[in-house]
Amino acid sequence: MKPYKVLVVDDSAFMRKIISDLIENDADFQVTATAKNGREAIEKINELRPDLVTMDVEMPEMNGLEALKIIMASDPLPVIMLSGINEEGMKETILALEWGAFDFIRKPSITNSQDIMGVGESLREQMKEAMMAREQREARASAFKLPDIPPVEVAPPTVPRVMPGKPKVEPKASLKNEVTKKPRVKQLLDHTDPKRAAKPLIPTPPSLSEKSNARSRVENNATPPKPLPKPKVEVSSDAPANPQVRKYGSNDLQKLVAVGCSTGGPRALKVFLEKIPADFPAPIVIVQHMPPNFTKSLAQRLNTFSPLEVIEAEQGMILQKGTAYIAPGGYHLQVVPSSRGQYAVVLTKEEARNGHRPSVDVLFESLLPLTSLERHLLLMTGMGSDGARMMKSLYDSGVTSTFAESEETCVVYGMPRSAVELQCVQHVLPLQEIAPRLVQAVK
Structure with missing residues (x-):
């Protein structure tokens, strides 16, 4: 089996290298290209037809959230978001999941090798699940497809002769050929079909002068049971409490x-x-x-x-x-x-x-x-x-x-x-x- 093609998107060249190396630790995946922002990512998706994308959330020119919206509105494919731990990054990650991203991982600390390895394991697991989920959806859709039914050939009706002195008999209206159409199978939460059409999957993003910089922001805002033994749990003293x-x-x-x-x-x-x-x-x-x-x-x-x-x-x-x-x-x-x-x-x-x-x-x-x-x-x-x-x-x-x-x-x-x-x-x-x-x- 050929390895799945992956596009890595991040504004940091160093992080692109780290993520690419983590992905290619699994022979089932190959990084075919990288991109430094959302605009470039959309162009490369149209050109290369990757199976999966890892997308940084915060990037200049066009961020990951804006690019995700364009991808999901056109020809969806699995996108795994990479998020920072700052407040804005977390809010935008939640929006990304709501808008169709498959999942997310937090960015690894570049100074901690153990953290990098842990993020790599999580990322590869998510990628495998994404590909498995896509293949299961495609198999399920194929199982529900009905065979093509040819048009029904209807012989033209016989027109009766009109006998002299008798009222004219109107012929019955001929039946129109009826064609049974294949139902369109709705694939909920679908990702991409690997056999895509040659036309561009995703529209080219507008120029910067036309692009809106507006971002969606999160609005902040019985009878007592019988006595039970004390739960054998150690309550964390630093648990969040207010x-x-x-x-x-x-x-x-x-x-x-x-x-x-x-x-x-x-x-x-x-x-x-x-x-x-x-x-x-x-x-x-x-x-x-x-x-x-x-x-x-x-x-x-x-x-x-x-x-x-x-x-x-x-x-x-x-x-x-x-x-x-x-x-x-x-x-x-x-x-x-x-x-x-x-x-x-x-x-x-x-x-x-x-x-x-x-x-x-x-x-x-x-x-x-x-x-x-x-x-x-x-x-x-x-x-x-x-x-x-x-x-x-x-x-x-x-x-x-x-x-x-x-x-x-x-x-x-x-x-x-x-x-x-x-x-x-x-x-x-x-x-x-x-x-x-x-x-x-x-x-």
């Missing part, structure tokens, strides 16, 4: 929704949370695999779309109805009973589980003893199997309902597939149908 935002609401919390997602999750969470009403009678606790600091930008962005209040979870927060809590990157999130029949957030720095911190399995596991709550679980798009094992445990113990995103809308059908294979999912639904069905189940 006592001023802790709320002590009613003690009649009877329902809880727990959500897990990874690759493709920010876009899926947007679609999901947009359709949850403000009077939703349960808190929603979310684990999205993401590095530290990015989860805060994600929560702020999602809060601008959702009728719910969407926040990054903090140590000791009391869970409230109508609020969605996103686990902060770098911390496991657990739900534990609190005083007066309430339930609180506990953040820990325990070892990563399934390669992740936060881990969906850790969140789901904390719900096992909370039998007085109606617990509703959801797994959406993501690599790997995080969350599936504990969803199975909760399902076997009598959890209220379990949901998984169906393959047709997943960016990567990993985590949901693992749960489906364990036969612990009651509702397998395309992304657009999950929220309405969940609301129905909870209410």
